[in-house]
Each structure stands twice: as structure tokens, then as C-alpha cells.
Amino acid sequence: MKNLTFNYKDKAAVVTGGAQGIGFEIARSFLAAGAKVSIWDYSTEALAAAKSELKEFGDRVHFAQADVTKTASCAAAAAEVPFKVEILVNNAGITRDKSFAKMTSEDFEAVISTNLTGLFNVTKSLTEKFNGDSSHKRIINISSVVALYGNFGQTNYVAAKAGVIGLTKTWARELGRKGFTVNAVAPGFTRTAMVAKMPPEVLKSMTDKVQVGRIGETSDIANACLFLASDEAGYINGTTLSVDGGLVI
Numbered sequence: 306m307k308n309l310t311f312n313y314k315d316k317a318a319v320v321t322g323g324a325q326g327i328g329f330e331i332a333r334s335f336l337a338a339g340a341k342v343s344i345w346d347y348s349t350e351a352l353a354a355a356k357s358e359l360k361e362f363g364d365r366v367h368f369a370q371a372d373v374t375k376t377a378s379c380a381a382a383a384a385e386v387p388f389k390v391e392i393l394v395n396n397a398g399i400t401r402d403k404s405f406a407k408m409t410s411e412d413f414e415a416v417i418s419t420n421l422t423g424l425f426n427v428t429k430s431l432t433e434k435f436n437g438d439s440s441h442k443r444i445i446n447i448s449s450v451v452a453l454y455g456n457f458g459q460t461n462y463v464a465a466k467a468g469v470i471g472l473t474k475t476w477a478r479e480l481g482r483k484g485f486t487v488n489a490v491a492p493g494f495t496r497t498a499m500v501a502k503m504p505p506e507v508l509k510s511m512t513d514k515v516q517v518g519r520i521g522e523t524s525d526i527a528n529a530c531l532f533l534a535s536d537e538a539g540y541i542n543g544t545t546l547s548v549d550g551g552l553v554i
């Protein structure tokens with residue numbers, strides 16, 4: 306059997322929310338594996354920082370300021386992408402955590418429109434940009450482990466992330482014969498800026514729940530995306546891959 310080497314020299318990807326956190330690591334990993342990558346994000350500051358950190362990749366990396374909640378913004382970003390795309394990673398996401406009693410309809414709408422409607426908007430906007438000659442097109446949607454078990458204070462987030470899993474299964478059925486696979490990745494606790502700021506005792510109580518005894522690194526999630534996007538993963542379609550150290554078994 307052929308060993309997996311991630312060589313994306315002839316492929317191009319779009320990564321939403323790619324200017325920081327998990328999305329940044331996904332974008333950086335595809336770039337390091339030879340791909341061209343268009344990074345979409347709505348944060349000007351994060352885009353500027355990512356641009357300076359990814360200088361070494363020259364014109365293989367493209368940046369678009371895009372708000373995934375707005376169809377016009379997605380259409381403008383898609384029009385700017387300077388290459389045909391084989392891989393889309395729908396990663397942009399936010400939280401507005403509050404107990405159900407305290408959650409407002411604005412909190413609910415904000416999270417649904419970013420974490421669920423955003424995937425619809427972005428994927429629609431890229432319809433013409435996908436490389437019609439490729440039979441190895443990939444859509445990877447970032448869900449979350451909490452979609453699988455519910456979570457106190459996250460009515461909006463869990464509803465959106467569970468919706469992502471349903472949408473993924475539906476696209477897997479609709480797009481399978483059009484040369485796509487569509488899968489979701491469900492990260493567990495992953496070390497991003499937000500997690501790094503947590504008090505040590507909170508971090509310890511989270512880590513204690515993880516079977517492998519550590520929280521996830523952004524590279525753990527990026528590696529799952531590299532695998533799912535590979536030609537070798539072409540028979541994996543409609544699944545949700547938990548990358549959580551065994552948190553949810």
C-alpha cells in the first residue's frame with residue numbers, strides 16, 4: 306500500500322476564517338504541502354497578521370476580506386480568487402455562549418448565520434470556481450464535538466454545529482456524482498488563543514476528560530483536513546470525523 310504523503314502541488318483550496326486559530330493552521334498546512342490557498346476572513350487585523358506570517362508562500366497565498374454571513378461579500382471574494390478550486394474548508398465560526406434563559410434571539414441568530422448559513426453562502430458563491438475537470442473535489446465542514454452531545458450554554462452553537470453535520474450528509478448525497486466528497490470534522494478542545502487564555506484549573510478539568518490526556522493542537526485538526534482532502538480519501542463521503550482525543554466515544 307502506498308504511504309500517504311500530502312502533496313497538494315496541483316491543487317487549490319479556500320479556507321474560511323483562515324486568518325487565525327484552527328483555520329490559519331489548516332491554510333498553512335495546505336500551503337506547506339504545496340497547494341495554492343485563498344484565505345477568507347472578516348477581520349482586517351487578523352488578515353494583516355496572517356499576510357505577514359505567510360510571506361514565504363509568495364503568490365501561492367491569496368487573501369480576501371469576506372464576511373461569510375453576507376452573500377454579496379462572499380460573491381465578491383469568490384470573484385477575486387485567482388485560481389480554480391478543488392478544496393473548500395468551511396471553518397469560520399463564532400461563539401456567543403449563554404444559558405438558554407439568558408440567550409437573546411440576536412445571540413442565536415449571530416451564531417446560526419455565521420456557523421451554519423455561512424457555509425451555505427460560501428459554498429454557493431464558489432459554485433463557478435470549483436474545478437470542473439477534477440473528480441477529486443472536496444468540501445470539509447468544521448463542526449464540533451458538542452454537536453454530538455449538546456453543551457450547557459451553547460444552544461445556538463450546538464444547533465448550528467449539528468446543522469453542519471446534517472448539511473454535510475445532504476451535500477455528500479447531492480454532490481457525490483459530481484466529483485465531490487463532503488465530510489465534516491468535529492474538533493474537541495483545541496488550543497487556540499481563546500483556550501490559551503483560560504485559567505489553568507479550567508484547562509486541567511477539560512484535559513482530564515480527554516482519553517489521550519491532552520487537549521488538541523490546531524495541527525491535529527489540520528492533519529485531519531489534509532487527509533480528508535487527499536485523493537486517497539476519495540471513498541470517505543458524508544462522514545463526521547471526530548478529532549477529540551477520545552472525548553466522545
Ligand SMILES: NC(=O)c1ccc[n+]([C@@H]2O[C@H](COP(=O)([O-])OP(=O)(O)OC[C@H]3O[C@@H](n4cnc5c(N)ncnc54)[C@H](O)[C@@H]3O)[C@@H](O)[C@H]2O)c1
Nearest residue numbers: 322325326327346347348372373396397398449492494495
Ligand atoms: N477551538 C476549539 O476548541 C474548537 C472546538 C470545536 C470546533 N471549533 C470550530 O473550529 C472553527 C475555528 O475555531 P477557532 O477556535 O480557530 O476560532 P478563532 O476565533 O480562533 O478563529 C475563527 C476565525 O473565523 C473568523 N470569522 C468569524 N466570523 C466570520 C465571518 N462572519 N466571516 C468571515 N470570517 C469570520 C474570525 O475572524 C477568525 O479568524 C470554528 O468553526 C469553531 O467553531 C473550535
